[in-house]
Amino acid sequence: MKHLTRLFVFILTFSVTALGVIQPAQAALIGAGDVVAAASGQENRAHIAAMLERPAVQAKLQELGIGADDAKARVAALTDDEAAALANKIDSLPAGGDGVIGALIFIFLVLLVTDILGLTKVFPFTRSVRR
């Protein structure tokens, strides 16, 4: 019992001492990113991070098939400009991917013709007349 009390006092003393050592503000280098962000006046990343916390946004991400943690890691690696672009355009940015769903026969024919003319390259079997 006496040992336990002594141990408790020791832990308490140690904790208080350790707390006392912590400085209120930490001096640090100002990073290149801070300077660039300040110069351009963009805080898009913080804005997006805050957006990601909203339930409606998380539901939308879920709907798109992206996990919340994945989304945060992705945002962290963006530049300010890219973050701005993503923030503005997540619904309209071209997403590479070759899904042709519900293509109409009219569209098929037009693209076949433009493929042959060498303006487009939709179909693997066409060979352009412009060589």
Place this chain on the structure above:
Amino acid sequence: MHVRARRALLAGMAALAAMLAGCATQTAALLEKTPEDLPARVELEATPFFAQERYQCGPAALAETLAAAGVGATPDDLVPQVYVPAREGSLQPEMLAAARRNGTFAMTIPPRLDALLAEVAAGHPVLVLQNLSLQWFPIWHYAVVVGYDLPRGDIVLRSGTTRRMAMSMSTFEHTWMRSGGWAMVTLRPGHLPRTAEEQTAVAAAVAFERANGAAASRRVYSAAAQRWPQNLPLLLGVGGSAYAAGDRAAAVEAFSRAAALQPDSAPALNNLAFALNAVGRREEARATAQKALLLGGPWQDAVRDTLRAIDELPPR
């Protein structure tokens, strides 16, 4: 009758073509007058190939350029980093971000055919976004340009499920310009695109640091600062990354250059004071920090913290 019908069809097609797309002007200019430093043909045959799974051209193309930079990621590794299932594709900012997360220096290059060919000639495979179809019915597609052949007028791609696709340069120009000429390279840290633009490179270096940490960013900042020695954020990056890697003398040197370049920059003076204090040059550190304090502005809190550290904590 048949001949006339065929003529009418050809005329119609020509009119349609003119209306829809105009001419491949860059291809014509390049083929007519090739820049002197551009070899006639280049092919980066060592660039690996990953046949894309359904819709997943983004992860496949990215894996190809990453492998060329020495990163062994497979398309499957990259799917959770770039693929958006509901859009059946990958967004361009995420392609750049994923390349950084995998430790390469990724940035876009100018949307011009001559810039694209210059990168390939420099040994950098280029990841491009194409709209294989027309504006009003887009089919977006990522592919990797690994070569070109000016005499034949061809661009060589790793594309979709085709290991070596030779596409007519004018067709390529049409499909690429319909994405706004979007193109990126992923390079080993310390290498820069030959055609890099300063502001894009600075933003890309900062994004690299954010993804990989300051200590890992030394080579990126050094290479960029070597090309643009007058750029303040790059010099701060050189100093900050040197400090994070434990090279305090190099940090002092870089921050001194930054402060000499812009004597009215509080961040440059603050960082110089911080680094001087760390190497035990306390009086110089104090004088520098006080100079920064006199400048006023939004960095005052950081400068006060530095000054307090100089006054209170003896340098270790």
